[in-house]
Amino acid sequence: MPKSTGIISKLDYIASLGVAAIWLSPIYKSPMADFGYDISDFRDIDPLFGTLDDFKLLVAEAKSRNLGIIMDMVPNHSSDEHEWFVKSEQKIEPYTDYYFWQPAKGFDPNGAPIPPNNWLSVFGGSAWAWSELRQEFYLHQFHAKQPDFNYRNPAIVQELKDILTFWYDLGVYGFRWDxxxxxxxxxxxxxxxVSGNPVDPNDYNYLKHIYTQNLPETPYTLSLYKAHTDEYSLNAGDGLHRVMMLEVWNPIEEVMQYYRNVSDFPFNFRFLTTMGAYSNGRDAENAIRGWVDNIPDNGWPNWVLGNHDISRVGSRLQLTDGAILTTLLLPGTSINYYGEELGMVDTYIPPEEVVDPAGYRDPPRTPMQWDDSQFAGFTTGPKPWLRVNDNYLTVNVAAEEAADESVLKIFRKLVALRKEPAIQFGTLHTTVVSYELVLAYAREAVNATDRSYMVVLNWSHDQTHVVNLSPGAFGAFPFEITNPTVEIRTIGSDIPYDNFDPSAFTLKPRAGCVVSFNAVRK
Structure with missing residues (x-):
C-alpha cells in the first residue's frame, strides 16, 4: 500500500489523539541512499509513497479532519541524481554554481586529487568527493550522494522559494527544515x-565545526524563507499561519538566534541532549527553565521528546507515561514522535539487519505497532522494512484502547487538557522538592475563577517520597492549592483521585499525576 494511502487509512486514529498536524519525513522522489533525505525532485512524490494525486488526496482528507500536513524541507543538499547536480557537474548553465565545487588542493605522488581541506562528513570521512567528469571536488556534509548547495548563489535561494510556493499551493501547512x-x-x-575528543580522526566529532556550521549568513537566509512564507499566508487570505520549524542542535545561545524573524521556532532538544535515564527532578527543571528563561520576547516555546535520529524517550529516559506527563502541559507546542503515545521503545536490530547508512538510527525507526497481529498490523506483506519490537503483543493501539489504563489513554487526556485556559495562557511556575528528585510545575490560570493545573513527577527509580506543596513548605508555589482534584495519574500509581491532600501525598518511584485546583493568592 503506498504510504500516502496508508496514512489516509489511519487519519481517524491520528485525529482521535487531538493533535493539530502531521509532520512527514521526506516523501519526495529519491534514490533512497539516506531514506529520502537525498532528493532527486523537490516537486514530486517518490513512487514508494504513491503519487502526487495520492498526496493531494491525503492533504484533503487530513483537512476534513482538522489536521494539517507538515513536510520535511531539506535545504542543505539534494541527491547527486537531481537534474541540477547532473547539469552542474557538466557545467551547464545556469546550474554550474548551484553546488559547492572546489578544485583539488593538489595531487599526491600517485596522481590522486587532494581534497581542499580537512572538513569531515557527519557520516564520517572526508566531506569532499571527486568528480572525474568536472575534475573538481564537491562538498557533501552528509552522504556522498548528497551534494551541498551553494547558497552564495542567489539562484539557489530563489529555487527553494519556488519549491515552497509549489507545496503551499497544494495545501501544505508548513515545513520542518532539516x-x-x-x-x-x-x-x-x-x-x-581539532576538537580534542578521543575519537577516530575520520569521526565527525574529531573536529570543531566552526567553518561549516552556524555561519552568520544562515539565519539571514532562513529569514528570507520566513518572509516568503508569511507573505504567502497573507496573500492567501485563508487565515492559515504556515509554520516554519527548524532542526538546530547547537548550544542554546546559538539556537536562540533562530527565533524572531528567522522561524516560528527552532526545535527544543533539551530533553534529548541534557537528560538521561538517571536524570532527576532538578535536571528536568533545568531542561524546562533553560529554554523558557532564554527564549526571546514573544518567542514561542516548543518541546521535543524524540525523533527519528535518537533513541526513543521510553528507552533513553526509561519513562513512557511520565515523559509525556512532563511535557504536554508546558506552554507552547508539543512535537511527538509516532509511538510515543503508546510508550514504544527502541528495538534491537542485529548487525546483519541494519539498513541505516549512518549505522545507529534504526532502533527508534521500527514499524508503528497497531495491534497484536503479524508485524503488529503494520504491513500485510512478507516482511517489514525493519523488525517489529518484541513487545508489540501488549504495546499496540488496539490493546491500549481496550485497557483500563494505558499510555495512549493518558496521552489523549493530556492533549484534551491543552484546551484549558490555564494551559493555553497560564503562568508557568516550577519547583523541585524531595532531595531534588521530584519535579512539580504549575500552570496558574490568569482568571482566578478558572482552574489551574499542577504536574508532579517522582524521577527516582527506587525511592518513594511524601510530597508537601502547602504554603510555607520548602519549594511551595506562591499560592494556596484549594479544591484539588487528580485528573490524570501514571500507570500503576495509587494516588487517590478524590481527597487529594497537597500537604502530604505519596509518589512511588517514577509515578506522577496532574492535579486541577483553584489557585488562591494571599
Missing amino acids: AVTHMFEDPALPDEP
Whole structure:
C-alpha cells in the first residue's frame, strides 16, 4: 500500500489523539541512499509513497479532519541524481554554481586529487568527493550522494522559494527544515581545528565545526524563507499561519538566534541532549527553565521528546507515561514522535539487519505497532522494512484502547487538557522538592475563577517520597492549592483521585499525576 494511502487509512486514529498536524519525513522522489533525505525532485512524490494525486488526496482528507500536513524541507543538499547536480557537474548553465565545487588542493605522488581541506562528513570521512567528469571536488556534509548547495548563489535561494510556493499551493501547512546549520560554509576553506575528543580522526566529532556550521549568513537566509512564507499566508487570505520549524542542535545561545524573524521556532532538544535515564527532578527543571528563561520576547516555546535520529524517550529516559506527563502541559507546542503515545521503545536490530547508512538510527525507526497481529498490523506483506519490537503483543493501539489504563489513554487526556485556559495562557511556575528528585510545575490560570493545573513527577527509580506543596513548605508555589482534584495519574500509581491532600501525598518511584485546583493568592 503506498504510504500516502496508508496514512489516509489511519487519519481517524491520528485525529482521535487531538493533535493539530502531521509532520512527514521526506516523501519526495529519491534514490533512497539516506531514506529520502537525498532528493532527486523537490516537486514530486517518490513512487514508494504513491503519487502526487495520492498526496493531494491525503492533504484533503487530513483537512476534513482538522489536521494539517507538515513536510520535511531539506535545504542543505539534494541527491547527486537531481537534474541540477547532473547539469552542474557538466557545467551547464545556469546550474554550474548551484553546488559547492572546489578544485583539488593538489595531487599526491600517485596522481590522486587532494581534497581542499580537512572538513569531515557527519557520516564520517572526508566531506569532499571527486568528480572525474568536472575534475573538481564537491562538498557533501552528509552522504556522498548528497551534494551541498551553494547558497552564495542567489539562484539557489530563489529555487527553494519556488519549491515552497509549489507545496503551499497544494495545501501544505508548513515545513520542518532539516539540518539548517549546515547551509553555509566559509568560502576561504580554512582547516577546522581539532576538537580534542578521543575519537577516530575520520569521526565527525574529531573536529570543531566552526567553518561549516552556524555561519552568520544562515539565519539571514532562513529569514528570507520566513518572509516568503508569511507573505504567502497573507496573500492567501485563508487565515492559515504556515509554520516554519527548524532542526538546530547547537548550544542554546546559538539556537536562540533562530527565533524572531528567522522561524516560528527552532526545535527544543533539551530533553534529548541534557537528560538521561538517571536524570532527576532538578535536571528536568533545568531542561524546562533553560529554554523558557532564554527564549526571546514573544518567542514561542516548543518541546521535543524524540525523533527519528535518537533513541526513543521510553528507552533513553526509561519513562513512557511520565515523559509525556512532563511535557504536554508546558506552554507552547508539543512535537511527538509516532509511538510515543503508546510508550514504544527502541528495538534491537542485529548487525546483519541494519539498513541505516549512518549505522545507529534504526532502533527508534521500527514499524508503528497497531495491534497484536503479524508485524503488529503494520504491513500485510512478507516482511517489514525493519523488525517489529518484541513487545508489540501488549504495546499496540488496539490493546491500549481496550485497557483500563494505558499510555495512549493518558496521552489523549493530556492533549484534551491543552484546551484549558490555564494551559493555553497560564503562568508557568516550577519547583523541585524531595532531595531534588521530584519535579512539580504549575500552570496558574490568569482568571482566578478558572482552574489551574499542577504536574508532579517522582524521577527516582527506587525511592518513594511524601510530597508537601502547602504554603510555607520548602519549594511551595506562591499560592494556596484549594479544591484539588487528580485528573490524570501514571500507570500503576495509587494516588487517590478524590481527597487529594497537597500537604502530604505519596509518589512511588517514577509515578506522577496532574492535579486541577483553584489557585488562591494571599
